[in-house]
Amino acid sequence: MQPHIAWTPTHSLQLLDQRALPSQTSYLDYRSAPDVAQAIRDMVVRGAPAIGITAAYGMALSGAAAARSASRNAFLKAVKADAARLKAARPTAVNLEWAVDLLLRLAVDLCQNGAEPEDVADAMLEEALRIHREDVASCQAIGRHGLCYVPHGASILTHCNAGALATGGYGTALGVVRAAQEASRLNMVYADETRPFLQGSRLTAWELSEDGIPVTLLCDNMAGALMSQGKVDLIVVGADRIAANGDTANKIGTCSLAVLAAHHQVPFYVAAPRSTFDPAAPDGDAIPIEERSQEEVLSFAGTRVAPVGVGAYNPAFDVTPHDLIRAIITEDGPVEPVDPESVSRFLARGLP
Numbered sequence: 026m027q028p029h030i031a032w033t034p035t036h037s038l039q040l041l042d043q044r045a046l047p048s049q050t051s052y053l054d055y056r057s058a059p060d061v062a063q064a065i066r067d068m069v070v071r072g073a074p075a076i077g078i079t080a081a082y083g084m085a086l087s088g089a090a091a092a093r094s095a096s097r098n099a100f101l102k103a104v105k106a107d108a109a110r111l112k113a114a115r116p117t118a119v120n121l122e123w124a125v126d127l128l129l130r131l132a133v134d135l136c137q138n139g140a141e142p143e144d145v146a147d148a149m150l151e152e153a154l155r156i157h158r159e160d161v162a163s164c165q166a167i168g169r170h171g172l173c174y175v176p177h178g179a180s181i182l183t184h185c186n187a188g189a190l191a192t193g194g195y196g197t198a199l200g201v202v203r204a205a206q207e208a209s210r211l212n213m214v215y216a217d218e219t220r221p222f223l224q225g226s227r228l229t230a231w232e233l234s235e236d237g238i239p240v241t242l243l244c245d246n247m248a249g250a251l252m253s254q255g256k257v258d259l260i261v262v263g264a265d266r267i268a269a270n271g272d273t274a275n276k277i278g279t280c281s282l283a284v285l286a287a288h289h290q291v292p293f294y295v296a297a298p299r300s301t302f303d304p305a306a307p308d309g310d311a312i313p314i315e316e317r318s319q320e321e322v323l324s325f326a327g328t329r330v331a332p333v334g335v336g337a338y339n340p341a342f343d344v345t346p347h348d349l350i351r352a353i354i355t356e357d358g359p360v361e362p363v364d365p366e367s368v369s370r371f372l373a374r375g376l377p
Contacts, residue, residue: 029190030070030078032154036089038082040070043190047231058087058107065114065121068222072191073265073301074160077120080111081153084128088146100142104132116313117274117342119266119303128152160193163298164200166356171201171261171296174352175210179258182215182248185276186228187263187296197296198261199232201354206238214240215257217248219276221321221339245278252289260286261354264297269372271347271363272309273297277340283349295345295363296354304372309344317341 027050029041038055044067045051053069055061061083064070070079087107091100108129112122128149135145175181181202185191188199195203205211214233219225226242233240243251251257260282266274273279273295286293306312322337323329331337352361353368360371 046227058083062110062114073118073120074192076118077124078157078193080121081124081156083111085150085153088149092142092146097136117265117315123300157193163356164192164195168200168204171354172204175205177210178212180213182257182260184217184262185219186224188232197263201261217245249285260293264295266312267302268306268308269304270308270365271368273345274312274342277343280343280345283345292351315341
């Protein structure tokens with residue numbers, strides 16, 4: 026699969042337009058941070074790690090544009106304004122805030138140490154490229170660590186898209202799937218269609234079929250029936266933000282899936298990189314939940330499917346309580362059991 030996020034030789038950001046999949050494969054070029062923020066808001070790119078990488082490139086574009094300023098103060102003022110735009114694009118995915126803050130701190134520190142704006146802009150681009158490279162390596166490590174939870178001949182159920190398209194490449198939840206396929210342990214992937222934006226049917230099913238991985242599509246409300254028939258060995262999903270107690274925000278419908286898994290005694294795993302943890306959020310109640318346009322529910326492919334005058338509730342995410350999660354699979358190994366103490370120990374391992 027061609028890279029879906031790429032920095033071009035002409036110093037623009039190229040994104041695969043995920044809104045057009047699976048019927049059309051088209052790429053869009055972006056040359057300014059405000060345009061990148063709009064691309065994130067409009068879901069040209071989606072998935073927490075991919076949003077973070079895209080935002081990092083957005084900051085690099087901001088630095089390149091601001092380097093034309095006459096002073097360091099003007100440079101920083103412009104970069105800070107773009108950072109605010111990018112962070113406001115989608116509030117739930119913590120990777121976006123993490124990447125923007127990382128690039129902003131770099132710019133501030135270098136300017137305070139006397140670096141010229143052009144040199145700061147170059148350093149910002151190098152940092153964005155590093156974030157992208159490390160995300161791919163991180164996903165591959167998540168896949169390796171997740172393999173121990175996958176029995177031979179496994180059928181895995183997943184929700185939304187936590188694959189290469191949602192990351193820098195390889196995937197988090199689908200990183201575990203890919204590792205299982207490479208180890209000849211995989212029988213089938215069941216992909217929830219993921220209403221109302223259909224990331225499962227448009228993206229996960231497309232991505233897996235493109236890579237020759239066996240996949241069967243489900244309507245979201247079929248998952249319980251499949252589990253009751255004993256056809257699911259484990260569930261692996263991604264995450265957009267993980268609170269300090271292990272509560273996890275992911276695409277709407279994930280919590281329902283976890284409840285069904287608990288009832289049917291199917292192990293439920295979350296696969297996510299360290300950058301998805303938010304120690305400033307004590308629990309799931311502190312995670313901001315994005316609400317999207319009612320039209321995503323009221324219409325389908327431009328055709329209204331609900332009576333005129335009827336409204337719709339359309340949160341993009343829900344929160345899965347930590348006690349429904351068997352383990353959180355990270356690039357540094359699993360967090361298991363999932364509780365405030367184990368999350369605290371895991372986060373402390375990353376401190377200098």
